[in-house]
Amino acid sequence: MAHILAIANQKGGVGKTTTAINLACALAQTGRRVLLVDCDPQGNASSGLGLRISEPDKTLHRVLLEENGAPPLHRPLDELSLWMIPANPSLAATEWKLTATPGSETVLASRLKPLDERFHFMILDCPPSLGLLTVNTLCAAHSVLIPLQCEYFAMEGLSLLLDTIRKIKLRWNPSLAIRGILLTMFDRRNNLSHQVATEIRKHLGARVFETLIPRNVRLSESPSHGLPVMLYDRHCAGSRAYAALAHEILQKGADRA
Ligand code: ADP
Ligand code: MG
Numbered sequence: 001m002a003h004i005l006a007i008a009n010q011k012g013g014v015g016k017t018t019t020a021i022n023l024a025c026a027l028a029q030t031g032r033r034v035l036l037v038d039c040d041p042q043g044n045a046s047s048g049l050g051l052r053i054s055e056p057d058k059t060l061h062r063v064l065l066e067e068n069g070a071p072p073l074h075r076p077l078d079e080l081s082l083w084m085i086p087a088n089p090s091l092a093a094t095e096w097k098l099t100a101t102p103g104s105e106t107v108l109a110s111r112l113k114p115l116d117e118r119f120h121f122m123i124l125d126c127p128p129s130l131g132l133l134t135v136n137t138l139c140a141a142h143s144v145l146i147p148l149q150c151e152y153f154a155m156e157g158l159s160l161l162l163d164t165i166r167k168i169k170l171r172w173n174p175s176l177a178i179r180g181i182l183l184t185m186f187d188r189r190n191n192l193s194h195q196v197a198t199e200i201r202k203h204l205g206a207r208v209f210e211t212l213i214p215r216n217v218r219l220s221e222s223p224s225h226g227l228p229v230m231l232y233d234r235h236c237a238g239s240r241a242y243a244a245l246a247h248e249i250l251q252k253g254a255d256r257a
Helices: 016-029 060-065 091-098 104-118 132-140 158-171 191-207 217-225 237-251
Strands: 003-007 034-038 082-085 121-125 143-149 177-186 208-214
Touching (some): 003 016, 003 132, 016 121, 016 177, 016 217, 034 104, 104 121, 143 158, 177 237, 191 208, 208 237, 217 237
Parallel strands (some): 034 082, 143 177, 177 208
């Protein structure tokens, strides 16, 4: 059975997509079969792995709005056991149409079910909002990973996200767990980064992953080459950090396979 992990935070630019791509690929590098689902109309996870798909029929659109037929699985990289359901800007209209569907919150959960046996992990990259697409990912997921950027105001908005998670647990998905808070864009030469990381650990304690994701230029360069960081520069700090995160997640038992 696949473990479904949503990468969520309604703030933009905190490292959700970078984490979704590189964690999915780091898990695939350990030999797990991983499905990455791009749930953001911006389609950054798709283009970051070289998939620019214009036909809605070959994207998440089809999964959400067409009950029948096989989901459009792409294989962006030959080297890795990674599959992907991509997105493109038409997903914004899909979200709007989805609101008219009865049980619109749990459509993604039911459409991913038939894929359950084929993968060890499904990683869902969320848009920067708490709208229906994010609600769908939280209804489908076993757990949530919340990236927080090591900047002032990092925790701003976190209580709203935690409150949304609580409501989703009550209404649709009682076993939804918070897999962890991930500190991203940590700059060890910057005092503020250290202060913010200490403060977040003080407030959120054991929920915070031990792995810190450093600010690393390779992480920001690799999507423009359509590659995860470990295939772009396997020795850089970003590659090592996402490998460590995958290891920490496997050790903490998210691997249900
Ligand atoms: P989100 O999906 O939350 O909007 P992204 O993952 O797209 O955030 O990251 C926002 C920007 O920051 C992107 O340009 C990305 O390349 C860059 N970025 C993300 N994480 C890092 C990092 N650890 N080091 C350097 N740049 C990063
Ligand atoms: Mg994103």
